[in-house]
Amino acid sequence: MQDKEEGTVSGPTITLSATTFDEEVNSSSTPILVDFWAEWCGPCKMIAPILEEIAAEQEGKLTVAKLNVDDAPDIARRFGVMSIPTMILFDGGEPAKRVVGAKPKAALLDDLAEYL
Amino acid sequence: MIDIRTVKGAWEEMSLDDRAGREVEVAIIGSGPAGLTAAIYAARANLHPVVLEGEPSSTSDQPGGQLMLTTDVENYPGFPDGVMGPELMQRFRDQAVRFGAQIHTAKASRVDLSEQPYGIWVDDATSEDPTLRASTVIVSTGAQSIMLGLDREIELVGHGLSTCATCDGFFFRDQHIAVVGGGDSAMEEAIFLTRFASRVTIIHRRDALRASKIMQQRAFDNERIDFMWNSVVQEYLGESALTGLQIRDTKSGETSVLDVTGCFIAIGHRPNTDIFKGQLEMKENGYLITEPDSTKTAVEGVFACGDVQDDYYRQAVTAAGTGCMAAIEAERYLEDLHSRVSSHP
Numbered sequence: 001m002q003d004k005e006e007g008t009v010s011g012p013t014i015t016l017s018a019t020t021f022d023e024e025v026n027s028s029s030t031p032i033l034v035d036f037w038a039e040w041c042g043p044c045k046m047i048a049p050i051l052e053e054i055a056a057e058q059e060g061k062l063t064v065a066k067l068n069v070d071d072a073p074d075i076a077r078r079f080g081v082m083s084i085p086t087m088i089l090f091d092g093g094e095p096a097k098r099v100v101g102a103k104p105k106a107a108l109l110d111d112l113a114e115y116l
Numbered sequence: 117m118i119d120i121r122t123v124k125g126a127w128e129e130m131s132l133d134d135r136a137g138r139e140v141e142v143a144i145i146g147s148g149p150a151g152l153t154a155a156i157y158a159a160r161a162n163l164h165p166v167v168l169e170g171e172p173s174s175t176s177d178q179p180g181g182q183l184m185l186t187t188d189v190e191n192y193p194g195f196p197d198g199v200m201g202p203e204l205m206q207r208f209r210d211q212a213v214r215f216g217a218q219i220h221t222a223k224a225s226r227v228d229l230s231e232q233p234y235g236i237w238v239d240d241a242t243s244e245d246p247t248l249r250a251s252t253v254i255v256s257t258g259a260q261s262i263m264l265g266l267d268r269e270i271e272l273v274g275h276g277l278s279t280c281a282t283c284d285g286f287f288f289r290d291q292h293i294a295v296v297g298g299g300d301s302a303m304e305e306a307i308f309l310t311r312f313a314s315r316v317t318i319i320h321r322r323d324a325l326r327a328s329k330i331m332q333q334r335a336f337d338n339e340r341i342d343f344m345w346n347s348v349v350q351e352y353l354g355e356s357a358l359t360g361l362q363i364r365d366t367k368s369g370e371t372s373v374l375d376v377t378g379c380f381i382a383i384g385h386r387p388n389t390d391i392f393k394g395q396l397e398m399k400e401n402g403y404l405i406t407e408p409d410s411t412k413t414a415v416e417g418v419f420a421c422g423d424v425q426d427d428y429y430r431q432a433v434t435a436a437g438t439g440c441m442a443a444i445e446a447e448r449y450l451e452d453l454h455s456r457v458s459s460h461p
Binding site (some may be wrong): 038043044076083084100101103106 | 200
């Protein structure tokens with residue numbers, strides 16, 4: 001739980017939408033971690049600041065993007081997202097790693113280690 | 117030496133690393149309604165409480181506690197129209213911060229309650245020195261929901277099996293799903309899930325519910341909810357995602373398959389007391405034992421409040437109530453301790 005509401009966090013993550021998703025993911029020069037989240041999900045809010053930190057710290061190596069599943073349910077369905085937060089790392093436009101559920105920063109970095 | 121209590125700015129900006137070796141008056145472990153109420157009271161009493169709120173997780177063992185995974189809270193006084201669980205906990209937290217409680221997003225991994233000041237470790241439990249030393253400790257680590265313990269449970273979480281109805285209900289629109297359990301939590305989840313699912317089957321091992329009358333009635337009245345009585349889940353079916361459950365009838369012993377794409381478990385809770393084993397007295401079920409009408413444990417200066425010591429009421433409002441008691445008891449204990457020290461220099 002953090003001091004700021006998800007929607008008001010302005011950090012180095014980028015925001016995807018149903019229309020920009022494919023282009024951003026396919027054209028990303030670095031691996032791109034997409035956080036599938038929603039306003040009504042408590043654990044999603046909790047990890048939001050962690051993702052901002054990772055985005056800032058890994059700048060140039062990793063892009064961190066957010067996709068609101070309320071706005072893009074079809075994309076969530078396309079990747080079989082059945083639980084949020086789910087974070088999918090796309091490498092060269094293809095899903096390469098999937099992390100389900102909120103977890104501490106160190107554990108998340110462990111999961112992503114081979115791409116950092 | 118600078119009295120850190122008088123350097124408010126420095127105190128507020130202190131990280132856990134900065135704290136190493138320093139002693140705090142009140143350490144609060146856990147940040148549900150009990151811990152944060154204790155923090156509000158202790159902060160207002162100028163005791164500069166330090167709260168270890170826990171770490172992000174998709175289980176109820178997380179900052180804010182079990183209410184972070186619920187939707188409408190309808191029975192918390194002062195909210196006649198109800199309030200969302202995460203919003204209520206954000207308000208608790210904001211109120212504690214307003215009065216100066218120091219909240220760290222970190223999880224206690226070990227405690228040493230053998231001598232004062234008590235030691236509390238974060239992260240590496242094997243390091244020699246504790247992360248924090250505290251004159252008094254308020255234990256409010258709460259309880260977390262338990263799973264069935266069946267094969268492949270962990271790998272199916274997020275693939276049809278869910279620990280959080282509010283997080284995942286959205287993904288089961290127009291599908292048939294199951295809720296396992298017979299208490300208030302199970303009814304609440306089932307009713308919530310009918311906002312999305314076309315059909316919700318409640319699987320319960322007995323022939324009657326343990327839930328409160330009002331919740332039972334709401335479930336019975338809901339056209340999208342049906343029941344499988346005297347039934348237990350024996351196996352999760354499906355390869356990469358859940359496709360069904362193998363159910364055993366506890367009376368006849370017969371097994372059957374229920375085709376569902378989602379399964380939500382709400383069969384009960386266990387207290388988060390592992391780190392206190394061997395140091396604080398516990399009941400057989402792991403809940404901490406406190407003195408009657410008090411939050412005192414058998415260890416001087418250590419208090420327990422909220423669900424971690426309550427296997428009977430388990431309400432947000434009772435947790436908040438005992439959190440208040442713990443802070444007041446800690447305050448009185450510290451007053452006694454200081455007056456003892458000053459009269460025997």
